[in-house]
Amino acid sequence: MTGWDAIRAAIEMTLRGEREQGGRAMAACWDVTGEADDAQRCVLAHYLADVQGDLDAEVEWDERALASYVRVGDGDLAEIGIPSARGLAPSLHLNLGDGYLRQGRLAEARVQLEAGQLAQHLLGSGGYAELVREGLDRLAAKIEAAGAAMATPATPVPSAAAPLGGTMT
Structure with missing residues (x-):
């Protein structure tokens, strides 16, 4: 198990723009967490997803964050300034839904959007809450647009074998 101080320092490094170094520090913290360290794993995976250069890896970290989250007690994140861990759920669902949408997994993106909205x-209120709510609204619009695009029949393209405006003789 690693301490919250090391996790906070690694995350702060990333947030300051030291993405590569922060990612390595967070990965090192992850490596010393155990299966029972759900609160730490949830937070680390949530931030590790953001430093991935590959969409599939990003989604895998988002899935890990959500899998750990379901075992986090409501007060388990108080030490890092999150009085109620339940407030993290909408952000976790937003990130995973966005990743699924970018992978073309529309149905799974919708499930995550709905969970985030619920x-x-x-x-609560404040800047973070508004940021997440706006993110959920944007994700809903993107999913709606993607669904509409999939439902719209393609415009027929004239065959190269037949001349325009007539039939082949």
Whole structure:
């Protein structure tokens, strides 16, 4: 198990723009966490997803964050300034839904969007809450647009074998 101080320092490094170094520090913290360190793993995976250069790896970290989250007690993140861990749920669902959408997994993106929307009452008020709510709204619009694009029949393209405006003789 690693301490919250090391995790906070690694995350702060990343947030300051030291993405590569922060990513390595967070990965090192992850490596010393154990299966029972759900709160730390949830937070680390949540931030590790953001430093991935590959969409599939990003989504895998987002999935890990959500898998760990379900075992986090409501007060388990108080030490890092999150009084109620329940308030993290909308952000976790938002990130995973966005990743699924970018992978073309529209149905799974919708499931995550709905879960995030159902949990947004846990956010409270303030800048972070508004940021997540706006993110959920943007994700909903993107999913709607993607669904509409998939439902719209393609415009027929004239065959190269037949001349325009007539039939072949």
